[in-house]
Structures are given as structure tokens and as C-alpha cells.
Amino acid sequence: KAGVTQTPRYLIKTRGQQVTLSCSPISGHRSVSWYQQTPGQGLQFLFEYFSETQRNKGNFPGRFSGRQFSNSRSEMNVSTLELGDSALYLCASSYNDRVYGYTFGSGTRLTVV
């Protein structure tokens, strides 16, 4: 069975631009969560979507947003990119709305120059 697919794997953007990252969960999984991983802050929770609704949100500015489609695929968007947004963005999917069945993708590595 296919795993969690994140696209693109690598991305280079210029400060001030916006970016959209995609996450396709495991078939049948209805929950998608996003995490940001940086050397300075470590792994931090961004938000979680379940059945197209945002159910939980971390402490990130409004420049970070997301959505989930009816097929459970999720996108996250970062507007007005800053150098500090350079990070590995990981998504995790699970069947229900719990962390116990998390399967992570390989991440999208975003570099802001």
C-alpha cells in the first residue's frame, strides 16, 4: 500500500514569495497533520485537518495556512516567505483523528533565499 506522498521534495523560493506544499495521505486515512522541522526550533506542530475541517492549530502566524480536499489530500500554503521559514515540512496521516496511527511522509525541504 502506498505511503504518504509529499510533493515537491525540494523547493527553493525567494523571500516575499508564497509557496504551496502538497500531502497525499495513505488511502483511507482522513486526518492529515503538518509539522515544521528546523535546526533551531526542532519539530513543531502546524495544524491538523480531519474530513476537510481544521481541528487543531499550532502557534504559527497567519501566513501559514492549509486546507484539505474531499479526497483527504492536503495542501499547506506559506505567504510572504521569510528566511526563517526554511525548514523540512513533514505531514503525517492517520485513519482517525489520533496520533497513534501516524504515518509520516518524507517531507518537503523548503529553502528561502
Added chain:
Amino acid sequence: AQKITQTQPGMFVQEKEAVTLDCTYDTSDQSYGLFWYKQPSSGEMIFLIYQGSYDEQNATEGRYSLNFQKARKSANLVISASQLGDSAMYFCAMPRRGISGSARQLTFGSGTQLTVLP
């Protein structure tokens, strides 16, 4: 509030030897759990093992075992018979409950970079 502490930024171990990665936690929840994940250089977080706070026996999954000491609030990962492929970052994590009371996100420690030497 929760906090996960991993005090070993880097560890070295000889191939075929056992290694213990430390994790201490702080939580006000009566019922909680601890996860360990492995992150190779490819970036993917791979689930290794889970321990619930009310589990009577320490969790074991193949070469991985969890040395869970509730009174000391520690949940150390023991890897037996290390292999070269075990070289990776290892993270300890704890579920954090949302407003609804369900565990909707993970709080991670800062990680330990394990290098297995041939």
C-alpha cells in the same frame, strides 16, 4: 504544558553493541504515552515503539525496547545489536491533547543523532 527532554545531542556506538538513548518528560496528564521515532537522512519519520503510561510491561519491538520508569519520568530507548543502518536521528515524542480532549498532535524532543561505527 508538556516537555520532552533529550539530553544527548549525539551518540556513538560500535556495531553489534547495545545503546541507550535517553528521554525524560514532564506532563500533568494522568494517562499518557511515549513514542520513539527514527529519522534517517531521507527525512521520513519512522515509528519505532510506543509505551502507554498504564502498560505494566516495558514495550518491545524486535531490537527496540523501552526502559520506562514512571517515577523518574523517563522513557529511554534501548537498541540491541546495533547495525550500520541504525545511524539516524531519534526522537522521543508525547501526544498532546487538544481542546476536545483527544490526542491531536505530538510534542517532540530535540532528538539524538546516533552514529553506528563499523
